[in-house]
């Protein structure tokens with residue numbers, strides 16, 4: 182089959198640009214049936230030295246130092262946004278105006294106000310778009326979705342999720358600039374809410390439907406940090422920790438917690454869902470397993486099963502190795518790119534689209550508003566996912 186080549190322009194050279202570049206490079210070997218084949222055409226970053234090194238390491242044809250040039254380039258079909266959050270909106274809107282497809286890192290933007298015109302732009306110019314909420318595409322999490330959609334849990338009562346890290350406890354850690362923009366509210370928009378809870382909220386709504394209203398608390402444990410770019414001690418504007426509870430549209434209750442101050446936890450993303458007949462739990466530190474408990478099992482063998490999601494009839498697994506051996510974090514991005522390319526073949530949206538990611542943004546914003554006003558907030562979410 183003659184492949185249609187999709188020429189990718191990535192903006193950014195950080196951790197996510199590596200994860201996405203790797204994903205594009207893996208596609209043709211592991212998803213040979215796809216009509217489209219991505220090609221690493223160009224990468225862009227302000228630092229000429231860094232971008233040249235990155236381009237050579239990952240096999241891009243060329244590099245740029247000005248994203249405005251890249252989004253206008255005739256040799257680019259799709260723009261992949263891996264920049265700090267404050268640049269997402271300008272880049273995405275310009276890329277849409279130039280008719281480029283867009284794959285954007287999460288969260289969609291810093292605020293709902295910033296994210297809404299991004300949705301308008303991709304819809305106005307009718308460009309395929311998606312947001313990398315990658316954990317949906319961990320096979321065990323995709324399997325959880327299948328189990329829930331088959332109705333095995335029955336009525337759902339509870340959804341609880343945590344995303345715990347410990348990398349910002351040191352008060353000497355600066356904020357802002359390369360590698361540390363996540364600590365600078367001007368760049369990131371928020372702290373753990375936009376960075377970590379956004380993942381939990383995306384997965385939660387995908388699995389359990391819309392979140393109706395929220396009540397939250399946030400805390401900033403380290404109030405001032407040196408800013409890497411100004412050299413000045415500046416007030417910290419991000420939330421270091423956030424806890425919220427909520428109602429889902431289906432009547433179930435949700436509890437969520439994220440922090441970067443849980444000593445010993447590196448990326449402990451967990452969720453548990455309790456239904457009338459069965460429960461499910463998952464843990465990123467043991468990502469290939471899905472916990473499942475079914476009350477309808479015969480009582481003498483009833484108990485939590487630990488399903489090792491590594492068999493060829495489980496989501497995505499047939500694309501990789503032999504049953505029983507594991508895949509990891511980077512595969513979630515490969516799966517997302519493969520699903521995006523498949524959606525192009527089918528002329529269908531690739532979930533989560535910008536519009537769906539806007540709903541997650543609304544929940545994040547309601548969480549932050551609730552914490553600052555110390556009151557319950559309606560999210561305004563209209564979940565169709």
Ligand code: SOE
Pocket residue numbers: 346376377380448
């Ligand atoms: C932050 O440490 C971070 O890298 C997030 O930005 C990612 O989205 C998350 O997947 C892992 O943690």
